[in-house]
């Protein structure tokens with residue numbers, strides 16, 4: 001079959017016999033194939049490096065590889081943003097290895113967001129240089145949470161190329177920089193792989209860790225070049241530049257070859273017998289549709305990877321696919337497997353091997369396989385549920401496509417407004433550039449602790465403070481006595497442990513430890529505010545895909561105790577909030593509509609949680625008694641006059657339901673314009689807000705000081721509201737369901753919600769704002 005027709009024909013066999021009017025297929029597009037564009041090896045590449053690649057069958061670089069490598073070699077910070085499996089590793093390895101071959105004393109850092117990816121990249125470098133005398137001294141080593149202390153010490157003393165992550169850079173390297181003096185003094189390159197992962201609060205922390213690392217290297221006399229890599233980051237130069245605080249050039253034209261790829265959108269139909277909250281209709285789950293497609297594709301001989309969002313979903317998908325095959329093609333049952341996080345590197349290798357050799361035909365996986373696994377060139381990828389960002393979607397989709405052959409990607413919608421919108425408006429996914437990675441390293445709640453670290457590393461000078469844009473934060477810390485001003489600059493006060501106090505993945509604020517009480521294993525940490533919404537007693541808590549149930553949340557001791565259990569339901573916290581406006585940063589008025597970017601104080605209280613069966617059915621709502629929590633953060637808000645609402649056909653008694661439904665849907669849709677999901681943000685709507693005296697809707701960041709999501713909502717207000725309107729109006733339910741206006745975390749039991757009048761309101765707001 002022809003490349004371009006591969007996906008179409010595969011799908012038409014899968015859908016054979018399904019009448020058109022009930023077909024779950026909402027859209028299909030073909031992305032054309034592309035031929036490779038090679039260049040000669042740049043003249044500066046050391047012959048030993050070139051030979052190492054040629055011996056591995058990489059006879060010539062693709063154009064983007066030599067372009068990016070040459071820019072880095074010339075001393076420019078560069079971000080290479082080309083597709084999955086486009087050989088970004090070679091692009092950074094060329095300059096780094098050439099420098100090592102020419103100057104054996106030089107050093108480099110490689111950073112990845114996950115340990116698994118770091119391990120993979122280390123392995124591939126080690127294989128590449130094995131047995132080559134030019135690199136005998138290099139001793140590339142990992143330095144992360146899994147490295148034992150003896151090996152760490154050895155690595156610090158002998159390794160020239162350290163593979164680590166931002167967490168370890170924070171806690172184990174910058175904090176003890178005098179011991180790393182020799183390493184920092186000769187630091188030539190810092191590779192920041194998969195740099196689109198550094199977003200939100202984690203991204204802001206990572207940015208400050210990187211900027212502090214550069215500062216330390218410079219204090220020791222080095223001037224490292226940063227090479228960023230990502231298959232999917234919008235405006236790569238700006239994204240990396242925000243991370244490192246310096247100018248960056250980008251290389252984005254992908255010259256690697258790929259075959260034609262069909263992308264299909266799939267919306268599961270409604271279940272006949274089951275109804276959800278307030279009798280809303282329930283769709284077939286994305287997971288069960290995925291299992292069916294996985295089985296069908298495998299029967300057709302297509303090597304298929306199926307991305308499912310939770311580990312539990314992964315296992316269920318694999319089991320269901322096997323059940324289907326057991327009835328139709330039992331010989332194929334052993335050729336399906338489940339894959340999830342927590343597997344050891346060896347298991348991953350075996351799995352990669354089994355897929356590339358064709359022993360396995362179908363694998364269901366969490367996004368653990370999104371990064372750090374060299375599996376590409378598959379025939380089909382099924383994405384069960386929008387993975388949250390366009391960037392992740394393309395990371396997953398990019399696994400499909402063998403050179404010179406056709407492939408298919410199917411994205412299945414979950415019961416969620418954003419998923420619904422995307423399968424009906426595929427342009428918003430397929431023709432949209434990936435979202436801006438939102439980071440805000442100047443958030444005072446993030447910046448403050450890092451200024452203490454920076455001052456502990458070397459006294460902060462006026463220039464340093466200006467470079468970090470930290471004038472106010474430093475003044476506040478000085479007033480609090482945590483920074484001391486002396487002649488040479490600001491010092492951290494005695495007795496502080498600023499490096500240990502920062503948990504770069506854990507949000508901001510007091511920490512709660514989540515512990516498996518049956519084994520005393522520490523599962524993770526979470527800040528107090530999030531603890532109340534994620535680890536309340538009764539919560540089902542997933543840790544790297546393993547399922548636990550929380551027995552007790554003790555906020556006084558900062559402890560949540562859990563036991564391993566996989567119940568047949570999921571839980572979601574329901575919270576009520578109150579919002580007070582503290583400051584207005586910017587405001588736009590359009591007659592009866594005013595839209596503003598504001599600082600707010602939010603008072604939240606988790607009032608209970610909802611238990612939902614895996615089929616989608618609501619089991620019950622369990623009340624909880626948790627304290628109120630206040631959060632000072634950023635919000636985007638709009639007010640609209642009652643008269644204009646009434647003129648638009650929304651009667652006074654419909655105000656609360658219309659505003660509430662419009663707010664829920666807008667929260668679900670913010671992910672379209674900002675890299676967040678609904679658990680990163682919150683909202684409030686009211687027919688009369690005391691601070692404005694008008695009907696008002698707020699959407700706020702769920703992090704102290706804000707994370708940049710609400711600000712994006714303010715900037716992209718027109719697109720966001722227009723898409724929210726379309727998502728709600730195109731949902732085929734009659735009076736509201738989880739695919740449009742119901743929210744899983746609503747503290748008011750999704751009451752009142754008025755879909756019909758929400759559409760009128762959204763249309764009015766959109767029209768006034770246009």
Ligand SMILES: Nc1ncnc2c1ncn2[C@@H]1O[C@H](COP(=O)(O)OP(=O)(O)OP(=O)(O)O)[C@@H](O)[C@H]1O
Nearest residue numbers: 058059060061062083084085086087088089090231
């Ligand atoms: N110039 C080249 N010619 C032929 N094959 C190449 C070339 N460069 C890289 N490859 C091959 O392409 C594959 C993908 O390379 P690599 O893993 O570096 O891609 P990547 O862009 O880092 O992928 P990902 O987005 O998954 O991180 C590897 O198997 C590699 O050997």
